[in-house]
Amino acid sequence: MSRYTPPEQSKAGQVFDIAVVVVAIFVALWLPLKLGLAGAAKSIDALDAKTWEALGQNPTMASIWEKLGYTPETAHDIIQNRFHYIIDWPTLIIMAAVLIGYFVFLFRASDREYRDVINEKFEDK
Amino acid sequence: MTVAVENTITTTIHGDRVSLLRVLGPAHVWALGVGIVLVGEFTGWNFSADKGGALAALIVCWIVGLLYTSVAMIDSEVTSTVAAAGGQYAQAKHIVGPLMAFNVALFLVFAYTMLEVSDAILLGDTIVAKAGVEGLTHNSFIAATIVVLAWLNYRGVLMTLNVNFVITAIAYISIVILFFSVSPWTQGAVLKLNELVTPGNALPYGWIGVIAAFQFGIWYYLGIEGTTQAAEEVRSPARSLPYGTMAGMITLLIAAAMTWYVCASLMPWEYLGITYYPLWDAGKLTGSPLLENLLFVATLLAALASANGCINDAARAWFSLGRDRYLPSWFSAVHPRYRTPYRSILFLLPIALAFAFIADLNQAITFSILSGVLQYTFMSINIMMFRKKWPLGSIRRGYTHPFHPLPAIVLFCLCVVTFFAIFLGFGSQLIAMVAFYFLISLWFHFYRYRFVRRGDQFTMPWPKPQGY
Numbered sequence: 191m192s193r194y195t196p197p198e199q200s201k202a203g204q205v206f207d208i209a210v211v212v213v214a215i216f217v218a219l220w221l222p223l224k225l226g227l228a229g230a231a232k233s234i235d236a237l238d239a240k241t242w243e244a245l246g247q248n249p250t251m252a253s254i255w256e257k258l259g260y261t262p263e264t265a266h267d268i269i270q271n272r273f274h275y276i277i278d279w280p281t282l283i284i285m286a287a288v289l290i291g292y293f294v295f296l297f298r299a300s301d302r303e304y305r306d307v308i309n310e311k312f313e314d315k
Numbered sequence: 316m317t318v319a320v321e322n323t324i325t326t327t328i329h330g331d332r333v334s335l336l337r338v339l340g341p342a343h344v345w346a347l348g349v350g351i352v353l354v355g356e357f358t359g360w361n362f363s364a365d366k367g368g369a370l371a372a373l374i375v376c377w378i379v380g381l382l383y384t385s386v387a388m389i390d391s392e393v394t395s396t397v398a399a400a401g402g403q404y405a406q407a408k409h410i411v412g413p414l415m416a417f418n419v420a421l422f423l424v425f426a427y428t429m430l431e432v433s434d435a436i437l438l439g440d441t442i443v444a445k446a447g448v449e450g451l452t453h454n455s456f457i458a459a460t461i462v463v464l465a466w467l468n469y470r471g472v473l474m475t476l477n478v479n480f481v482i483t484a485i486a487y488i489s490i491v492i493l494f495f496s497v498s499p500w501t502q503g504a505v506l507k508l509n510e511l512v513t514p515g516n517a518l519p520y521g522w523i524g525v526i527a528a529f530q531f532g533i534w535y536y537l538g539i540e541g542t543t544q545a546a547e548e549v550r551s552p553a554r555s556l557p558y559g560t561m562a563g564m565i566t567l568l569i570a571a572a573m574t575w576y577v578c579a580s581l582m583p584w585e586y587l588g589i590t591y592y593p594l595w596d597a598g599k600l601t602g603s604p605l606l607e608n609l610l611f612v613a614t615l616l617a618a619l620a621s622a623n624g625c626i627n628d629a630a631r632a633w634f635s636l637g638r639d640r641y642l643p644s645w646f647s648a649v650h651p652r653y654r655t656p657y658r659s660i661l662f663l664l665p666i667a668l669a670f671a672f673i674a675d676l677n678q679a680i681t682f683s684i685l686s687g688v689l690q691y692t693f694m695s696i697n698i699m700m701f702r703k704k705w706p707l708g709s710i711r712r713g714y715t716h717p718f719h720p721l722p723a724i725v726l727f728c729l730c731v732v733t734f735f736a737i738f739l740g741f742g743s744q745l746i747a748m749v750a751f752y753f754l755i756s757l758w759f760h761f762y763r764y765r766f767v768r769r770g771d772q773f774t775m776p777w778p779k780p781q782g783y
Contacts, residue, residue, distance in 0.1 A: 193769075193770065194768070194769045194770075195768075196640070196765060196766045196767060196768055197765065197766065199643065199644075199766055204643035204644075204645055205643075207642065207643050207763065208642070208643055208645075208662075210758070211642060211755075212666075214751065214754070214755050214758075215425075215666060216666075216669075217751070218747070218748060218751030218755075219425075219429075219670060219674075219682060220670075220673060221747065222743070222744050222747040222748075223673060223674055223678060231740050231741070231742075232740070246515075246516065247583065248510060248513075250507050250510035250511065251510070251511060251583040254511075254581070254582055254583060254586070254600065255583065255586065257600060258582075258586065258596070258599075258600075265585075265586075268585055268586065268589055269585045271589075273365075273366060273520065273524075273527065273739070273740050275520060275523045275524070275527060275739050275740075277739075278742075281738075281742055281746075282738060282742075284746065285734075285738055285742055285745060285746055288746055288749050288750065288753070289734060289749055291753075292749050292752060292753045292756075293692070295753070295756065296414060296415055296418060296756060297411065297415070297696075299412075299414045299756070299760045300407075300411050300412030300413065300414040300415040300416075301411075301412055302412075303412045303413045303414055303760070303764060304411065304412030304413070304783075305783065306769045307412070307413065307769050307770060307772045307773050308773065308779065308780065308783045309769075310769040310770030311769075311770040311772075311773040312779045312783075313770075
């Protein structure tokens, strides 16, 4: 097998590739924030009666909330802000498919590249 | 003028070849690993109580501890054999292939950079909360933290990790002092676990909440695998890396158990699940000004140590990508005087600053966790391939982990559970991140790989892998 000689990359090409990576990083991390896709899926289960009892807090818990500077009114949105774990099957299936597809592609494409590496490295052995 | 030389660990400056310095010992490896991770006890782990309740946070502390013990065992074997800067990146390059290595390096850079962002946000918020001055924002503290630590990393790895060793030790001792100050052997005087964690609220979401809590349970230990990044700068990798990593893991398991016990015994789970400073709050709730101030300082030190280690690790992963031409080789330069990957440090600096200003704490933590779990999934498969391609006895290993393939299977199963946990509440973020990795992989495979020298990717003095 002949030894592969990669092309020399021009300075402009290097700058362009750096720009591509920077843009990709910002899109990956910033876009989910901008589109509201990041963060916890929680919602407040509002209560009419805002007392420690109604909020499910015993006297010890209530005393600690008060020590931390909270009243039943100010603690209400913290205590009642809950996750609602309903499994959305289509989303779960999409997530699983994306993850599996990603790893399958990674390992298969990597293996093709790895064979080039091994063939060239050990060509004389 | 500095000219990068690809595929070597050196840089040529005016005809002289310089490389990263081998100056670190096991204590530095411990400081790098624990320094990055210990901040997880000061913030982040407690969000697992938000997702599943106080008892769920304890259950995942143990189970995720098992996941990380598997990570540490697997990592110690592979790293003591593949001792090169970039850690898991170098492992992937030699065992799986270039595209996987490219992805693993990105996992590392994202996990550490977002962890650094989380640390800076924590530090800024803690100072603002302590100051209690109206109108004071965390921005200047965040910027100062990131810039000063980047400068420290720019100046040299030995000084960076000496600083980390001292501040990590102080932060760790503060947890031990807090634990013994609240008479942990007696309930009722200071600690009130029985009244705060009751049969009615221990698992408010049931067992689905326990699974969901895995996501932030990762935060108890995330980053311990970063010890491998120092592989090219450690005097004796085969000894120092396994020793430092395993000692770090034991240290963290003890700290995590103490942290949960004190915090769950001092505050209701609803508050514990949302506070940014569970240990500082615990110090306040003891009623002791000394403990309150000690935990305040320790929170800052833990955040500093973690951010410091993260800059170190992210820069080395990025440097490795440049050195192998997976990214422009401009990044592969070593500083002529300080022997640090200075261009990588400087390149990642504005990225960390930008996200510190636009993300909030639990979003930044989730970004970091996602990249971490993708990496652990790779590690579980990687060790299987490593043992298959080079069975025991075929090459010299610095350390051989026991019970193979059990740790790899446990790690893989726990990663699957954690992906499901992230789906429960943060599913859209997970899909967006994986879509990014998929697209950037296409870019690498079909375009960037043309600049990579094939045979030079394999630098270990090993025989040809079996099956090739």
